[in-house]
Amino acid sequence: MIDLRHVGKSFTGPQGTVEALRDISLHIAAGEIFGIIGRSGAGKSTLIRCINLLERPSRGQVLVDGRDLTALGAADLRGARREIGMIFQHFNLLSSRNVFDNVALPLQLRGESRPAIEAKVTPLLELVGLADKAERYPAELSGGQKQRVGIARALATGPKVLLCDEATSALDPETTEQILALIKELRDRLKLTVVLITHEMAVVKEIADRLAVMEQGRVIEQGATFDVFTRPQHDTTRSFVADLIGFDLPPMLQRRIAADDADSRNPGKWGWRLLRILFTGPHADDPVIAELSRNLDLDISILHGRIDEIQGRPFGTMVVRLPDDAAKVAAARSYLAARQLFVEELGHVHRLDRAAG
Protein backbone atom coordinates (compact mmCIF):
# COMPACT_ATOMS: atom_id res chain seq x y z
CA MET A 1 0.00 0.00 0.00
CA ILE A 2 2.81 2.36 0.90
CA ASP A 3 6.21 2.13 -0.74
CA LEU A 4 9.07 4.38 0.26
CA ARG A 5 11.97 4.10 -2.14
CA HIS A 6 15.32 5.52 -1.12
CA VAL A 7 13.69 8.49 0.57
CA GLY A 8 16.07 11.17 1.81
CA LYS A 9 15.42 14.58 3.29
CA SER A 10 17.90 17.30 4.10
CA PHE A 11 17.20 20.64 5.72
CA THR A 12 19.48 23.57 5.10
CA GLY A 13 19.69 26.01 7.97
CA PRO A 14 22.14 28.57 9.31
CA GLN A 15 24.17 25.74 10.87
CA GLY A 16 24.56 24.00 7.53
CA THR A 17 22.75 21.04 6.07
CA VAL A 18 21.09 18.49 8.31
CA GLU A 19 20.31 15.03 6.98
CA ALA A 20 16.96 14.24 8.57
CA LEU A 21 16.33 11.09 6.52
CA ARG A 22 18.99 8.97 4.84
CA ASP A 23 18.03 6.52 2.15
CA ILE A 24 14.93 5.02 3.69
CA SER A 25 13.14 2.21 1.91
CA LEU A 26 10.07 0.67 3.48
CA HIS A 27 7.18 -1.37 2.21
CA ILE A 28 3.97 -1.24 4.18
CA ALA A 29 1.36 -3.78 3.16
CA ALA A 30 -2.35 -3.07 2.84
CA GLY A 31 -4.27 -3.66 6.06
CA GLU A 32 -1.31 -3.78 8.40
CA ILE A 33 -0.50 -1.58 11.35
CA PHE A 34 3.06 -0.47 10.92
CA GLY A 35 4.88 1.17 13.82
CA ILE A 36 7.87 3.48 13.46
CA ILE A 37 9.73 4.01 16.68
CA GLY A 38 12.68 6.19 17.56
CA ARG A 39 13.89 8.77 20.01
CA SER A 40 13.12 12.42 19.38
CA GLY A 41 15.29 13.69 16.56
CA ALA A 42 15.56 10.25 14.96
CA GLY A 43 13.60 11.51 11.95
CA LYS A 44 10.36 9.60 12.47
CA SER A 45 8.21 12.73 12.39
CA THR A 46 9.82 13.84 9.14
CA LEU A 47 9.31 10.36 7.73
CA ILE A 48 5.57 10.19 8.40
CA ARG A 49 5.19 13.70 6.94
CA CYS A 50 6.91 12.46 3.81
CA ILE A 51 4.16 9.88 3.29
CA ASN A 52 1.55 12.56 2.52
CA LEU A 53 4.19 15.04 1.37
CA LEU A 54 3.60 17.58 4.13
CA GLU A 55 7.38 17.35 3.88
CA ARG A 56 8.62 16.92 0.33
CA PRO A 57 11.48 14.40 0.27
CA SER A 58 14.76 15.73 -1.15
CA ARG A 59 15.40 12.38 -2.80
CA GLY A 60 13.52 9.20 -3.57
CA GLN A 61 9.93 8.27 -4.27
CA VAL A 62 6.80 7.89 -2.17
CA LEU A 63 4.19 5.54 -3.59
CA VAL A 64 0.78 5.28 -1.97
CA ASP A 65 -1.67 2.80 -3.46
CA GLY A 66 0.54 2.53 -6.53
CA ARG A 67 0.68 6.27 -7.19
CA ASP A 68 3.98 8.16 -7.03
CA LEU A 69 3.07 11.21 -4.94
CA THR A 70 6.41 12.89 -5.58
CA ALA A 71 5.54 13.08 -9.28
CA LEU A 72 2.14 14.74 -8.80
CA GLY A 73 1.34 18.40 -9.42
CA ALA A 74 -0.21 20.57 -6.69
CA ALA A 75 -3.85 19.86 -7.64
CA ASP A 76 -3.35 16.09 -8.03
CA LEU A 77 -1.44 15.98 -4.77
CA ARG A 78 -4.36 17.63 -2.98
CA GLY A 79 -6.61 14.94 -4.44
CA ALA A 80 -4.24 12.19 -3.30
CA ARG A 81 -4.03 13.65 0.20
CA ARG A 82 -7.79 13.31 0.55
CA GLU A 83 -7.23 9.54 0.37
CA ILE A 84 -4.86 9.67 3.35
CA GLY A 85 -6.19 10.45 6.81
CA MET A 86 -3.93 11.82 9.51
CA ILE A 87 -4.18 12.30 13.27
CA PHE A 88 -1.84 14.30 15.46
CA GLN A 89 -0.34 14.45 18.93
CA HIS A 90 -2.08 17.74 19.71
CA PHE A 91 -5.26 16.77 17.84
CA ASN A 92 -5.26 19.98 15.74
CA LEU A 93 -9.00 20.51 15.95
CA LEU A 94 -10.51 23.85 14.99
CA SER A 95 -11.52 25.63 18.19
CA SER A 96 -14.09 27.70 16.29
CA ARG A 97 -16.05 24.64 15.16
CA ASN A 98 -18.03 22.16 17.19
CA VAL A 99 -17.41 18.43 17.00
CA PHE A 100 -19.79 17.86 14.11
CA ASP A 101 -18.34 20.68 12.02
CA ASN A 102 -14.78 19.58 12.73
CA VAL A 103 -15.55 16.13 11.34
CA ALA A 104 -17.42 17.75 8.45
CA LEU A 105 -14.44 19.93 7.48
CA PRO A 106 -12.67 17.55 5.07
CA LEU A 107 -16.00 16.88 3.37
CA GLN A 108 -16.68 20.60 3.01
CA LEU A 109 -13.22 21.04 1.51
CA ARG A 110 -14.23 18.45 -1.09
CA GLY A 111 -17.35 20.48 -1.82
CA GLU A 112 -19.91 17.93 -0.61
CA SER A 113 -23.50 19.00 0.01
CA ARG A 114 -24.93 19.47 3.50
CA PRO A 115 -27.18 16.36 3.36
CA ALA A 116 -24.29 14.22 2.08
CA ILE A 117 -22.10 15.56 4.90
CA GLU A 118 -24.73 14.80 7.54
CA ALA A 119 -25.17 11.28 6.19
CA LYS A 120 -21.45 10.65 6.67
CA VAL A 121 -20.63 12.54 9.85
CA THR A 122 -23.39 11.15 12.07
CA PRO A 123 -22.40 7.46 11.67
CA LEU A 124 -18.73 8.39 12.09
CA LEU A 125 -19.46 10.07 15.42
CA GLU A 126 -21.29 6.93 16.50
CA LEU A 127 -18.35 4.82 15.37
CA VAL A 128 -15.93 6.71 17.63
CA GLY A 129 -18.45 6.91 20.47
CA LEU A 130 -19.14 10.64 20.39
CA ALA A 131 -22.68 10.78 19.03
CA ASP A 132 -23.84 12.73 22.09
CA LYS A 133 -21.06 15.32 21.79
CA ALA A 134 -21.82 16.61 18.28
CA GLU A 135 -22.68 20.12 19.45
CA ARG A 136 -19.77 20.47 21.86
CA TYR A 137 -16.66 22.53 21.14
CA PRO A 138 -13.18 20.98 21.41
CA ALA A 139 -12.37 23.09 24.50
CA GLU A 140 -15.14 21.22 26.34
CA LEU A 141 -13.71 17.76 25.60
CA SER A 142 -11.10 15.58 27.30
CA GLY A 143 -7.89 14.60 25.48
CA GLY A 144 -9.21 11.17 24.59
CA GLN A 145 -12.44 12.63 23.23
CA LYS A 146 -10.47 15.17 21.19
CA GLN A 147 -8.44 12.38 19.62
CA ARG A 148 -11.67 10.52 18.82
CA VAL A 149 -12.85 13.61 16.98
CA GLY A 150 -9.49 13.68 15.20
CA ILE A 151 -9.93 10.06 14.16
CA ALA A 152 -13.48 10.64 12.93
CA ARG A 153 -12.26 13.67 10.97
CA ALA A 154 -9.38 11.70 9.45
CA LEU A 155 -11.77 8.97 8.33
CA ALA A 156 -14.50 11.28 6.99
CA THR A 157 -13.32 11.07 3.39
CA GLY A 158 -13.07 7.28 3.54
CA PRO A 159 -9.28 7.03 3.21
CA LYS A 160 -7.40 3.75 2.82
CA VAL A 161 -4.46 4.96 4.86
CA LEU A 162 -4.38 6.44 8.36
CA LEU A 163 -1.21 8.20 9.53
CA CYS A 164 -0.83 8.60 13.29
CA ASP A 165 1.74 11.18 14.35
CA GLU A 166 2.45 10.52 18.06
CA ALA A 167 -1.31 10.23 18.36
CA THR A 168 -1.29 8.97 21.94
CA SER A 169 1.73 10.83 23.30
CA ALA A 170 -0.38 13.54 24.93
CA LEU A 171 -2.75 11.05 26.56
CA ASP A 172 -2.64 9.20 29.88
CA PRO A 173 -1.97 5.43 29.79
CA GLU A 174 -5.60 4.41 30.17
CA THR A 175 -6.83 6.72 27.42
CA THR A 176 -3.90 5.62 25.25
CA GLU A 177 -5.09 2.05 25.54
CA GLN A 178 -8.65 3.02 24.55
CA ILE A 179 -7.48 5.01 21.54
CA LEU A 180 -5.19 2.18 20.41
CA ALA A 181 -8.04 -0.29 20.76
CA LEU A 182 -10.21 2.01 18.66
CA ILE A 183 -7.54 2.30 15.96
CA LYS A 184 -7.18 -1.46 15.86
CA GLU A 185 -10.94 -1.97 15.67
CA LEU A 186 -11.23 0.56 12.85
CA ARG A 187 -8.38 -1.09 10.97
CA ASP A 188 -10.22 -4.40 11.12
CA ARG A 189 -13.58 -2.95 10.25
CA LEU A 190 -12.54 -0.50 7.52
CA LYS A 191 -9.53 -2.45 6.19
CA LEU A 192 -7.26 0.51 6.85
CA THR A 193 -3.52 0.59 6.48
CA VAL A 194 -2.18 2.32 9.58
CA VAL A 195 1.24 3.92 10.01
CA LEU A 196 2.01 5.17 13.47
CA ILE A 197 5.07 6.83 14.83
CA THR A 198 5.80 6.99 18.52
CA HIS A 199 8.61 7.08 21.03
CA GLU A 200 6.66 4.76 23.32
CA MET A 201 7.56 1.13 22.81
CA ALA A 202 4.42 0.10 24.72
CA VAL A 203 2.30 1.60 21.94
CA VAL A 204 3.83 -0.44 19.12
CA LYS A 205 3.91 -3.51 21.31
CA GLU A 206 0.18 -3.13 21.78
CA ILE A 207 -0.96 -2.80 18.18
CA ALA A 208 1.77 -2.86 15.53
CA ASP A 209 1.97 -5.92 13.29
CA ARG A 210 5.39 -4.87 12.08
CA LEU A 211 7.71 -2.11 13.11
CA ALA A 212 10.77 -0.19 12.07
CA VAL A 213 13.28 1.31 14.48
CA MET A 214 14.86 4.62 13.47
CA GLU A 215 18.04 6.30 14.57
CA GLN A 216 19.77 9.32 13.08
CA GLY A 217 17.59 9.35 9.99
CA ARG A 218 18.04 5.67 9.22
CA VAL A 219 15.95 2.56 9.70
CA ILE A 220 18.28 0.39 11.75
CA GLU A 221 15.98 -2.57 12.22
CA GLN A 222 12.60 -3.71 11.02
CA GLY A 223 10.48 -6.81 11.19
CA ALA A 224 7.46 -8.42 12.80
CA THR A 225 6.79 -6.85 16.19
CA PHE A 226 7.15 -10.15 18.03
CA ASP A 227 10.52 -10.86 16.44
CA VAL A 228 11.93 -7.39 17.01
CA PHE A 229 10.84 -7.50 20.63
CA THR A 230 12.12 -10.97 21.34
CA ARG A 231 15.31 -10.88 19.27
CA PRO A 232 16.43 -7.27 18.97
CA GLN A 233 19.52 -7.09 16.76
CA HIS A 234 20.63 -3.55 17.32
CA ASP A 235 21.76 -1.98 20.60
CA THR A 236 19.26 0.87 20.28
CA THR A 237 16.42 -1.57 19.75
CA ARG A 238 17.62 -3.61 22.66
CA SER A 239 17.54 -0.58 24.94
CA PHE A 240 14.06 0.28 23.66
CA VAL A 241 12.64 -3.12 24.45
CA ALA A 242 14.72 -3.73 27.57
CA ASP A 243 12.26 -2.16 30.00
CA LEU A 244 9.24 -3.80 28.51
CA ILE A 245 10.42 -7.37 28.32
CA GLY A 246 12.97 -7.62 31.08
CA PHE A 247 16.24 -7.65 29.18
CA ASP A 248 17.77 -5.46 31.82
CA LEU A 249 19.33 -7.38 34.66
CA PRO A 250 19.02 -6.13 38.20
CA PRO A 251 21.95 -3.74 38.88
CA MET A 252 23.49 -5.97 41.55
CA LEU A 253 23.66 -8.90 39.15
CA GLN A 254 25.13 -6.69 36.43
CA ARG A 255 27.91 -5.54 38.73
CA ARG A 256 28.79 -9.08 39.67
CA ILE A 257 29.02 -10.20 36.05
CA ALA A 258 31.14 -7.19 35.15
CA ALA A 259 33.51 -7.74 38.07
CA ASP A 260 33.97 -11.42 37.36
CA ASP A 261 34.52 -11.03 33.64
CA ALA A 262 37.53 -8.88 34.47
CA ASP A 263 38.68 -11.74 36.64
CA SER A 264 38.57 -14.28 33.79
CA ARG A 265 42.37 -14.59 33.52
CA ASN A 266 42.12 -16.31 36.81
CA PRO A 267 40.47 -19.63 35.90
CA GLY A 268 39.98 -22.46 38.23
CA LYS A 269 37.96 -20.37 40.62
CA TRP A 270 34.78 -21.48 38.99
CA GLY A 271 31.58 -20.33 40.48
CA TRP A 272 28.46 -20.26 38.40
CA ARG A 273 27.39 -19.61 34.87
CA LEU A 274 24.53 -17.33 33.93
CA LEU A 275 22.24 -18.14 31.04
CA ARG A 276 19.36 -16.15 29.69
CA ILE A 277 16.55 -18.24 28.26
CA LEU A 278 14.00 -16.69 25.93
CA PHE A 279 10.66 -18.42 26.09
CA THR A 280 9.02 -18.16 22.70
CA GLY A 281 7.53 -20.54 20.22
CA PRO A 282 5.50 -23.74 20.74
CA HIS A 283 7.39 -24.83 23.89
CA ALA A 284 7.17 -21.50 25.69
CA ASP A 285 4.73 -23.05 28.14
CA ASP A 286 6.72 -26.24 28.86
CA PRO A 287 8.00 -26.85 32.41
CA VAL A 288 11.60 -26.68 31.20
CA ILE A 289 13.25 -25.60 34.44
CA ALA A 290 11.79 -28.52 36.33
CA GLU A 291 12.73 -30.95 33.56
CA LEU A 292 16.26 -29.60 33.34
CA SER A 293 16.74 -29.99 37.02
CA ARG A 294 15.29 -33.46 37.14
CA ASN A 295 16.76 -34.98 33.98
CA LEU A 296 20.24 -33.42 34.11
CA ASP A 297 20.60 -33.33 37.85
CA LEU A 298 21.24 -29.59 37.75
CA ASP A 299 20.94 -27.14 40.62
CA ILE A 300 19.21 -24.25 38.89
CA SER A 301 18.49 -20.94 40.53
CA ILE A 302 16.21 -18.39 38.92
CA LEU A 303 17.73 -14.93 39.35
CA HIS A 304 15.49 -12.81 37.25
CA GLY A 305 12.54 -13.32 34.97
CA ARG A 306 9.54 -11.88 33.30
CA ILE A 307 6.64 -13.35 31.40
CA ASP A 308 4.65 -11.22 29.00
CA GLU A 309 2.44 -11.36 25.98
CA ILE A 310 3.22 -9.62 22.69
CA GLN A 311 0.54 -9.53 20.04
CA GLY A 312 -1.26 -12.26 21.93
CA ARG A 313 1.74 -14.62 21.93
CA PRO A 314 3.43 -15.62 25.16
CA PHE A 315 6.95 -14.42 25.64
CA GLY A 316 9.26 -14.60 28.60
CA THR A 317 12.86 -14.13 29.58
CA MET A 318 14.55 -15.82 32.46
CA VAL A 319 18.06 -15.52 33.82
CA VAL A 320 19.18 -18.72 35.51
CA ARG A 321 22.33 -19.70 37.34
CA LEU A 322 23.91 -23.10 36.71
CA PRO A 323 26.95 -24.73 38.26
CA ASP A 324 29.97 -24.07 36.06
CA ASP A 325 30.26 -27.58 34.70
CA ALA A 326 30.99 -27.53 30.94
CA ALA A 327 29.39 -30.90 30.20
CA LYS A 328 26.19 -30.13 32.09
CA VAL A 329 25.88 -26.65 30.63
CA ALA A 330 26.29 -28.08 27.13
CA ALA A 331 23.64 -30.70 27.86
CA ALA A 332 21.30 -28.01 29.18
CA ARG A 333 21.85 -25.90 26.08
CA SER A 334 21.10 -28.74 23.73
CA TYR A 335 18.00 -29.63 25.74
CA LEU A 336 16.76 -26.02 25.43
CA ALA A 337 17.74 -25.78 21.76
CA ALA A 338 15.67 -28.89 21.04
CA ARG A 339 12.66 -27.04 22.40
CA GLN A 340 13.41 -24.01 20.19
CA LEU A 341 14.16 -21.88 23.21
CA PHE A 342 16.84 -19.29 22.54
CA VAL A 343 19.72 -19.27 25.00
CA GLU A 344 22.27 -16.60 25.58
CA GLU A 345 25.29 -16.96 27.84
CA LEU A 346 25.72 -13.89 30.01
CA GLY A 347 28.98 -14.83 31.74
CA HIS A 348 30.38 -16.25 34.92
CA VAL A 349 29.70 -15.21 38.44
CA HIS A 350 31.45 -16.34 41.53
CA ARG A 351 29.72 -17.46 44.62
CA LEU A 352 28.13 -14.62 46.45
CA ASP A 353 30.47 -14.85 49.42
CA ARG A 354 33.52 -14.32 47.17
CA ALA A 355 31.95 -11.55 45.16
CA ALA A 356 30.88 -9.76 48.29
CA GLY A 357 34.39 -10.09 49.66
Add this chain to the structure above:
Amino acid sequence: MSTALIALLVDGLLETLAMVGIAGGIAALFGIPLGVVLVLTDRQGILQNLALNRVLGLVVNATRSTPFIILMVAIIPFTRLVVGTSIGTAAAIVPLTVAAVPFIARLVETALREVPAGLIEAVEAMGATPLQIVTRVLLPEALPGIVAGLTITLVSLIGYSAMAGAVGGGGLGDIGIRYGYQRFQPEVMLAVVLVLIVFVQGVQSLGDRLVRKLSHR
Protein backbone atom coordinates in the same frame (compact mmCIF):
# COMPACT_ATOMS: atom_id res chain seq x y z
CA MET B 1 -27.42 72.41 29.26
CA SER B 2 -28.95 74.49 26.45
CA THR B 3 -30.81 72.88 23.60
CA ALA B 4 -28.36 74.58 21.23
CA LEU B 5 -25.46 72.77 22.90
CA ILE B 6 -27.31 69.47 22.79
CA ALA B 7 -28.06 69.92 19.08
CA LEU B 8 -24.41 70.76 18.53
CA LEU B 9 -23.25 67.64 20.35
CA VAL B 10 -25.73 65.42 18.51
CA ASP B 11 -24.49 66.79 15.17
CA GLY B 12 -20.89 66.25 16.25
CA LEU B 13 -21.62 62.71 17.44
CA LEU B 14 -23.31 61.83 14.14
CA GLU B 15 -20.37 63.23 12.17
CA THR B 16 -17.91 61.29 14.32
CA LEU B 17 -20.00 58.15 13.91
CA ALA B 18 -20.04 58.62 10.14
CA MET B 19 -16.30 59.26 9.91
CA VAL B 20 -15.26 56.43 12.22
CA GLY B 21 -17.85 53.98 10.94
CA ILE B 22 -17.23 54.51 7.25
CA ALA B 23 -13.45 54.80 7.57
CA GLY B 24 -13.33 51.72 9.84
CA GLY B 25 -15.54 49.72 7.51
CA ILE B 26 -13.60 50.54 4.36
CA ALA B 27 -10.27 50.10 6.15
CA ALA B 28 -11.35 46.63 7.29
CA LEU B 29 -12.14 45.72 3.67
CA PHE B 30 -8.56 46.50 2.71
CA GLY B 31 -6.75 45.87 5.99
CA ILE B 32 -7.95 42.30 6.63
CA PRO B 33 -6.83 40.99 3.20
CA LEU B 34 -3.57 42.91 3.60
CA GLY B 35 -3.00 41.24 6.97
CA VAL B 36 -3.75 37.84 5.42
CA VAL B 37 -1.26 38.49 2.60
CA LEU B 38 1.39 39.56 5.13
CA VAL B 39 1.03 36.22 6.92
CA LEU B 40 0.81 34.04 3.80
CA THR B 41 3.85 35.55 2.10
CA ASP B 42 6.10 35.56 5.16
CA ARG B 43 8.85 33.01 5.73
CA GLN B 44 7.31 29.51 6.20
CA GLY B 45 3.97 30.93 5.02
CA ILE B 46 1.85 28.79 2.74
CA LEU B 47 2.50 31.19 -0.17
CA GLN B 48 5.95 32.39 0.84
CA ASN B 49 7.03 35.40 -1.21
CA LEU B 50 9.62 37.35 0.73
CA ALA B 51 10.04 40.15 -1.82
CA LEU B 52 6.32 40.97 -1.78
CA ASN B 53 6.27 40.59 1.99
CA ARG B 54 9.13 43.09 2.46
CA VAL B 55 7.55 45.67 0.15
CA LEU B 56 4.15 45.44 1.83
CA GLY B 57 5.77 45.55 5.25
CA LEU B 58 7.65 48.69 4.28
CA VAL B 59 4.52 50.46 3.00
CA VAL B 60 2.60 49.48 6.13
CA ASN B 61 5.37 50.74 8.42
CA ALA B 62 5.81 53.98 6.49
CA THR B 63 2.11 54.77 6.75
CA ARG B 64 2.03 53.89 10.41
CA SER B 65 5.02 56.07 11.25
CA THR B 66 3.53 59.21 9.68
CA PRO B 67 1.71 61.32 12.31
CA PHE B 68 -1.97 61.47 11.40
CA ILE B 69 -2.13 65.27 11.15
CA ILE B 70 0.74 65.22 8.61
CA LEU B 71 -0.72 62.25 6.73
CA MET B 72 -4.02 64.10 6.42
CA VAL B 73 -2.39 67.14 4.82
CA ALA B 74 0.12 65.17 2.78
CA ILE B 75 -2.49 63.11 0.94
CA ILE B 76 -4.80 66.04 0.09
CA PRO B 77 -4.25 65.52 -3.67
CA PHE B 78 -5.27 61.86 -3.27
CA THR B 79 -8.29 62.85 -1.16
CA ARG B 80 -9.38 65.32 -3.84
CA LEU B 81 -9.02 62.59 -6.46
CA VAL B 82 -11.21 60.17 -4.47
CA VAL B 83 -14.03 62.37 -3.11
CA GLY B 84 -13.60 65.49 -5.28
CA THR B 85 -12.92 67.85 -2.37
CA SER B 86 -10.36 68.28 0.37
CA ILE B 87 -12.74 69.89 2.88
CA GLY B 88 -15.56 68.41 4.97
CA THR B 89 -16.55 65.13 6.57
CA ALA B 90 -16.14 63.10 3.38
CA ALA B 91 -12.67 64.55 2.92
CA ALA B 92 -11.75 63.49 6.47
CA ILE B 93 -12.84 59.91 5.86
CA VAL B 94 -10.14 59.38 3.21
CA PRO B 95 -7.07 60.01 5.44
CA LEU B 96 -8.76 58.18 8.35
CA THR B 97 -9.17 55.15 6.12
CA VAL B 98 -5.61 55.38 4.82
CA ALA B 99 -4.30 55.53 8.37
CA ALA B 100 -6.48 52.65 9.58
CA VAL B 101 -5.65 50.16 6.80
CA PRO B 102 -2.06 49.38 7.91
CA PHE B 103 -3.14 49.51 11.55
CA ILE B 104 -5.78 46.85 10.93
CA ALA B 105 -3.39 44.87 8.73
CA ARG B 106 -0.86 44.57 11.57
CA LEU B 107 -3.50 43.63 14.14
CA VAL B 108 -4.98 41.03 11.79
CA GLU B 109 -1.48 39.70 11.09
CA THR B 110 -0.91 39.27 14.83
CA ALA B 111 -4.27 37.56 15.29
CA LEU B 112 -3.58 35.15 12.41
CA ARG B 113 -0.18 34.23 13.80
CA GLU B 114 -1.93 33.01 16.94
CA VAL B 115 -3.55 30.21 14.92
CA PRO B 116 -1.47 27.08 15.71
CA ALA B 117 0.65 25.90 12.79
CA GLY B 118 -0.62 22.37 13.45
CA LEU B 119 -4.12 23.37 12.35
CA ILE B 120 -2.83 24.56 9.00
CA GLU B 121 -0.82 21.37 8.64
CA ALA B 122 -3.91 19.31 9.47
CA VAL B 123 -6.01 20.89 6.73
CA GLU B 124 -3.11 20.77 4.27
CA ALA B 125 -3.07 17.04 4.96
CA MET B 126 -6.78 17.00 4.04
CA GLY B 127 -5.92 18.46 0.67
CA ALA B 128 -7.12 22.03 1.27
CA THR B 129 -6.25 24.74 -1.26
CA PRO B 130 -4.55 27.93 0.01
CA LEU B 131 -7.86 29.79 -0.40
CA GLN B 132 -9.67 27.15 1.65
CA ILE B 133 -7.00 27.34 4.32
CA VAL B 134 -7.62 31.10 4.60
CA THR B 135 -11.41 31.03 4.50
CA ARG B 136 -12.06 27.79 6.41
CA VAL B 137 -9.31 27.86 8.99
CA LEU B 138 -7.24 31.02 9.37
CA LEU B 139 -10.02 33.61 9.39
CA PRO B 140 -12.58 31.64 11.47
CA GLU B 141 -9.96 30.61 14.01
CA ALA B 142 -8.57 34.15 14.27
CA LEU B 143 -11.99 35.83 14.27
CA PRO B 144 -12.07 36.67 17.99
CA GLY B 145 -8.61 38.24 17.67
CA ILE B 146 -9.61 40.11 14.53
CA VAL B 147 -12.73 41.51 16.21
CA ALA B 148 -10.62 42.59 19.19
CA GLY B 149 -8.25 44.31 16.73
CA LEU B 150 -11.09 46.07 14.95
CA THR B 151 -12.37 47.33 18.29
CA ILE B 152 -8.95 48.83 19.06
CA THR B 153 -8.93 50.36 15.58
CA LEU B 154 -12.33 52.01 16.07
CA VAL B 155 -11.27 53.50 19.40
CA SER B 156 -8.08 54.82 17.81
CA LEU B 157 -10.07 56.25 14.91
CA ILE B 158 -12.29 58.14 17.37
CA GLY B 159 -9.11 59.77 18.67
CA TYR B 160 -7.78 60.51 15.19
CA SER B 161 -11.13 61.97 14.15
CA ALA B 162 -10.60 64.84 16.61
CA MET B 163 -7.95 66.11 14.20
CA ALA B 164 -10.36 66.00 11.28
CA GLY B 165 -11.36 69.53 12.16
CA ALA B 166 -8.12 70.60 10.46
CA VAL B 167 -9.75 69.84 7.11
CA GLY B 168 -13.23 70.94 8.22
CA GLY B 169 -14.30 67.40 8.90
CA GLY B 170 -16.45 68.24 11.88
CA GLY B 171 -17.22 65.75 14.61
CA LEU B 172 -17.01 65.86 18.39
CA GLY B 173 -13.28 66.56 18.61
CA ASP B 174 -13.62 69.52 16.28
CA ILE B 175 -16.42 70.94 18.44
CA GLY B 176 -14.34 70.52 21.55
CA ILE B 177 -11.44 72.49 20.07
CA ARG B 178 -13.44 75.23 18.40
CA TYR B 179 -15.90 75.91 21.24
CA GLY B 180 -14.06 74.73 24.29
CA TYR B 181 -10.53 75.87 23.46
CA GLN B 182 -10.79 78.69 20.93
CA ARG B 183 -13.96 80.32 22.36
CA PHE B 184 -13.19 79.69 26.04
CA GLN B 185 -16.30 77.55 26.72
CA PRO B 186 -14.96 74.90 29.11
CA GLU B 187 -18.45 73.44 29.66
CA VAL B 188 -18.61 72.49 25.96
CA MET B 189 -15.18 70.93 26.22
CA LEU B 190 -16.31 68.96 29.27
CA ALA B 191 -19.52 67.83 27.58
CA VAL B 192 -17.55 66.67 24.50
CA VAL B 193 -15.11 64.73 26.63
CA LEU B 194 -17.94 63.08 28.57
CA VAL B 195 -19.74 62.05 25.37
CA LEU B 196 -16.46 60.65 23.98
CA ILE B 197 -15.83 58.66 27.15
CA VAL B 198 -19.29 57.10 26.99
CA PHE B 199 -18.89 56.48 23.26
CA VAL B 200 -15.50 54.78 23.57
CA GLN B 201 -16.71 52.77 26.55
CA GLY B 202 -19.68 51.59 24.51
CA VAL B 203 -17.57 50.56 21.53
CA GLN B 204 -15.11 48.71 23.72
CA SER B 205 -17.79 46.82 25.70
CA LEU B 206 -19.58 45.86 22.53
CA GLY B 207 -16.31 44.60 21.05
CA ASP B 208 -15.43 42.64 24.18
CA ARG B 209 -18.84 41.03 24.31
CA LEU B 210 -18.60 40.01 20.67
CA VAL B 211 -15.13 38.51 21.22
CA ARG B 212 -16.41 36.47 24.16
CA LYS B 213 -19.33 35.24 22.09
CA LEU B 214 -17.09 34.20 19.21
CA SER B 215 -14.37 32.57 21.24
CA HIS B 216 -14.69 28.86 22.02
CA ARG B 217 -11.20 28.33 23.32
